[in-house]
Amino acid sequence: MMNTGFTIWFTGLSGSGKSTLSEVIEQHMKALGRNVEVLDGDIVRTHLSKGLGFSREDRDTNIKRIGFVCNLLTRNGVICISAAIAPYRDARDWGVDDPYEEPLHPELIVETDKETVEESVARIFAKLTQLGYLEAEDDHEDESKVVVDRLAALGYL
Numbered sequence: 001m002m003n004t005g006f007t008i009w010f011t012g013l014s015g016s017g018k019s020t021l022s023e024v025i026e027q028h029m030k031a032l033g034r035n036v037e038v039l040d041g042d043i044v045r046t047h048l049s050k051g052l053g054f055s056r057e058d059r060d061t062n063i064k065r066i067g068f069v070c071n072l073l074t075r076n077g078v079i080c081i082s083a084a085i086a087p088y089r090d091a092r093d094w095g096v097d098d099p100y101e102e103p104l105h106p107e108l109i110v111e112t113d114k115e116t117v118e119e120s121v122a123r124i125f126a127k128l129t130q131l132g133y134l135e136a137e138d139d140h141e142d143e144s145k146v147v148v149d150r151l152a153a154l155g156y157l
Contacts, residue, residue: 005035005074006133008124009082010110011103017112017120018083024121025081032134034079039066041084059085107131 008025010018022038029036044066045052052058063084070080108127110120128134 003034003077004133005077005079006128007070007074007080007082008128009070009084011085012112014085017110017117018085020117021110021112021120021124022081022083024117025124028121028125029079035077036079036081037073038081038083039069041066041082044069044084 008022010021012018019040022040026036026038041062045062048065048069049058049062052062066082066084070082073080108124110123112120115123125134129136
C-alpha cells in the first residue's frame with residue numbers, strides 16, 4: 001500500500017492551522033519520495049471555482065470539486081492533502097458567518113490550539129501508519145541496515 005494514493009482532509013475554522021499542517025506534511029511526504037499535492041480551499045476557489053460565492057450551495061460545490069480532484073489524483077498514486085473549511089457535514093461526506101458543523105466521526109482530531117505543529121504532524125503520521133498508508137519507522141531502519149550491510153559486504157563502506 002506504500003505507493004497507494006490517499007487523501008488527508010483537514011477541516012476546521014479559518015485560521016485553525018489547516019494550511020500550516022498541510023505544508024509541513026507535504027514537505028515530509030516529499031522527503032519520503034512520495035508524490036503529493038495540496039489542495040488549499042482558497043487557492044482552488046481562485047482557479048477551479050472562480051465565480052462561486054459563499055452561499056451554502058456554492059461552498060458545497062467548491063468542496064465537491066476538491067473531492068473530485070482528490071479522487072482523480074489518489075487513484076493515480078498521489079497523496080492529496082485538502083485544506084478547506086468545509087463547514088457542512090453533507091458536503092464533507094460527499095468528499096463566512098455560516099456555522100461550522102464538526103465532523104461526526106473523524107478518524108483523528110488534531111487540536112492545533114493545544115499542540116505544536118510537530119506534535120500534530122507526529123500524530124497524523126502515526127495514524128497514517130496505523131491505517132497502513134505509511135510504513136512504520138522501524139521498517140525504514142531495517143531496510144537501511146540491509147542496504148548498509150550489503151554495501152559494506154561489497155566493499156563500498
